[in-house]
Amino acid sequence: MAAVYDVVLTADAELDLQELYDYIAENDAPAKADHVLAQIEQLLSGLTTMPERGAWTKELLALGIREYRETYFKPYRVIYRVGQSDKRPMVYVYLIVDGRRDMQALLQRRILRA
Numbered sequence: 001m002a003a004v005y006d007v008v009l010t011a012d013a014e015l016d017l018q019e020l021y022d023y024i025a026e027n028d029a030p031a032k033a034d035h036v037l038a039q040i041e042q043l044l045s046g047l048t049t050m051p052e053r054g055a056w057t058k059e060l061l062a063l064g065i066r067e068y069r070e071t072y073f074k075p076y077r078v079i080y081r082v083g084q085s086d087k088r089p090m091v092y093v094y095l096i097v098d099g100r101r102d103m104q105a106l107l108q109r110r111i112l113r114a
Contacts (some may be wrong), residue, residue, distance in 0.1 A: 005082070008048050009096075012110060017058040018094040020076070039073045040096060047071070051082045051091045059107050068094070068111060075099045079111070 009017070017040065025033035047054075054069035057079055070079045079095040095110055097103075 002049060002086060003089045005048050005051055006085075007080075007091045007093065008045050009044075009093045012084045013093040013096050020096065020098070036073070036076070040078065043071055043073050043078060044093065047080065047091045047093075054078075054080065057107070059103050060111065063112075065107070065111075072099070077103070080108070 017037070020040075021033045021037050024036055051069070054071040056066055057068045057070045060066070060068050068079055068081050070077050074079070075098055075100040077095070077097055078093060079092050079097075080093045083090050083092060095106060097106060
């Protein structure tokens with residue numbers, strides 16, 4: 001039987017999701033924000049059974065860091081790490097962002113804390 005992973009959003013990722021929703025609702029339409037939120041929630045739900053399907057994050061791979069993965073609802077990127085907590089399989093979500101942003105700077109601030 002395949003493991004079922006708990007998906008946990010960091011405080012930063014929760015804030016990312018709220019800010020993304022608010023931005024789309026204000027600058028496009030509330031219905032569009034609802035649609036994007038539903039798609040991202042579906043993507044997160046999929047991580048409960050298949051977190052390894054995500055690709056390694058290319059900006060981090062370039063630095064030799066191979067523990068973070070990403071998946072997309074284009075142009076939005078979800079950056080996460082697969083791990084364990086109290087012997088339970090976990091997925092920790094660190095970023096939910098528009099992939100058109102300066103990802104190198106975001107990853108340095110968020111993941112590398114540089």
